[in-house]
Amino acid sequence: xxxxxxxxxxxxxxxxxxxxxxxxxxxxxxxVRQILDRIADKWSLLVxxxxxxxxxxxxxxxxxxxxxxxxxxxxTLRQLERDGMVERTVHPIVPPRVDYALTELGRSLHATVQSxxxxxxxxxxxxxxxxxxxDRDAGRLAxxxxxxxxxxxxxxxAAG
Amino acid sequence: xxxxxxxxxxxxxxxxxxxxxxxxxxxxxxxVRQILDRIADKWSLLVxxxxxxxxxxxxxxxxxxxxxxxxxxxxTLRQLERDGMVERTVHPIVPPRVDYALTELGRSLHATVQSxxxxxxxxxxxxxxxxxxxDRDAGRLAxxxxxxxxxxxxxxxAAG
DNA sequence: CCGTATCCTTTCGGATACTG
DNA sequence: CAGTATCCGAAAGGATACGG
Numbered sequence: 001x002x003x004x005x006x007x008x009x010x011x012x013x014x015x016x017x018x019x020x021x022x023x024x025x026x027x028x029x030x031x032v033r034q035i036l037d038r039i040a041d042k043w044s045l046l047v048x049x050x051x052x053x054x055x056x057x058x059x060x061x062x063x064x065x066x067x068x069x070x071x072x073x074x075x076t077l078r079q080l081e082r083d084g085m086v087e088r089t090v091h092p093i094v095p096p097r098v099d100y101a102l103t104e105l106g107r108s109l110h111a112t113v114q115s116x117x118x119x120x121x122x123x124x125x126x127x128x129x130x131x132x133x134x135d136r137d138a139g140r141l142a143x144x145x146x147x148x149x150x151x152x153x154x155x156x157x158a159a160g
Numbered sequence: 161x162x163x164x165x166x167x168x169x170x171x172x173x174x175x176x177x178x179x180x181x182x183x184x185x186x187x188x189x190x191x192v193r194q195i196l197d198r199i200a201d202k203w204s205l206l207v208x209x210x211x212x213x214x215x216x217x218x219x220x221x222x223x224x225x226x227x228x229x230x231x232x233x234x235x236t237l238r239q240l241e242r243d244g245m246v247e248r249t250v251h252p253i254v255p256p257r258v259d260y261a262l263t264e265l266g267r268s269l270h271a272t273v274q275s276x277x278x279x280x281x282x283x284x285x286x287x288x289x290x291x292x293x294x295d296r297d298a299g300r301l302a303x304x305x306x307x308x309x310x311x312x313x314x315x316x317x318a319a320g
Numbered sequence: 321c322c323g324t325a326t327c328c329t330t331t332c333g334g335a336t337a338c339t340g
Numbered sequence: 341c342a343g344t345a346t347c348c349g350a351a352a353g354g355a356t357a358c359g360g
Contacts, residue, residue: 032280033206035287040200042353046193058322069354074323084290095321096360105286112279119272120192126265127195130244202333218342229334234343255341256340 038083043068043076045113048102051086052110055101085109198243203228203236205273208262211246212270215261245269 039045046065050056056064062073077100080086085106091097102110199205206225210216216224222233237260240246245266251257262270 031284035280082294083287115272120195124191127243134242
């Protein structure tokens with residue numbers, strides 16, 4: 001493993017190859033972060049997923065997601081509309097009818113979302129297993145580390 | 161792995177193509193949702209991204225992300241460790257040294273994350289543009305819809 | 321039917337202080 | 341260095357009531 005502490009600064013992009021020198025702009029104002037926080041929130045991905053199938057009305061979406069409150073569905077749809085992901089069509093009839101559809105931008109995101117969901121489906125058992133293991137072993141390091149430090153504290157003195 | 165067929169009500173439609181009959185398990189207890197909420201939170205993706213490059217220590221991560229508080233970095237790392245995404249190695253020396261590395265599971269996620277980030281980078285201008293447009297036109301529907309409903313309210317009566 | 325407005329609870333997350 | 345514990349403000353999000 002790498003012993004040296006050659007920490008590279010992430011403030012600027014130099015390497016363009018993601019596999020070699022992978023680095024984001026990790027700052028708070030990074031746009032990738034902003035956008036990701038938006039579309040990866042509690043409901044957005046579900047809305048995108050459902051709308052990729054077909055155009056839907058407000059009540060349809062609300063019924064199909066059915067954990068969502070009226071307020072949050074409205075907020076989510078407004079955000080997605082603002083980001084240019086969904087298009088909102090109001091039909092001026094007496095019982096109002098509003099249709100929501102994905103834009104081209106929204107459809108292009110769906111392909112990526114799909115791969116994400118696929119990964120999750122493929123690995124959910126691994127994760128569940130890892131969690132069980134972790135929860136079962138909780139508290140094991142109290143013993144282990146006390147013994148370890150007691151044995152090596154006098155011999156292993158590292159420089160700050 | 162994952163050759164179940166018991167817990168999912170997803171895959172039993174004849175149209176297994178995502179483009180045709182796309183549907184998730186949209187419920188609250190959907191595991192895809194659970195996992196997605198975990199890894200798509202404020203810091204997890206950044207940690208995964210940085211650790212894919214190489215093994216890092218706690219302070220290194222803290223310095224490179226540098227918007228994160230000590231508390232949140234610890235919480236994030238514990239969650240990722242619990243989910244089997246990162247491995248934590250404690251060296252029993254006097255100034256404690258703890259290394260964090262991605263597991264195989266974590267590395268497999270990185271590929272997907274990468275495509276996600278790529279999409280965001282490619283479309284961030286479109287999104288910024290859409291937002292400007294939306295914000296500029298805020299309030300336009302007050303006039304438009306008032307006029308529209310006023311003209312059509314008497315004639316358009318739709319059934320419930 | 322499709323929202324908006326308000327209230328209120330829960331959660332997130334930073335600041336700080338302390339431990340080994 | 342690498343945490344843990346506690347406090348507290350901010351934000352997310354549900355419930356409800358009301359409006360067009």
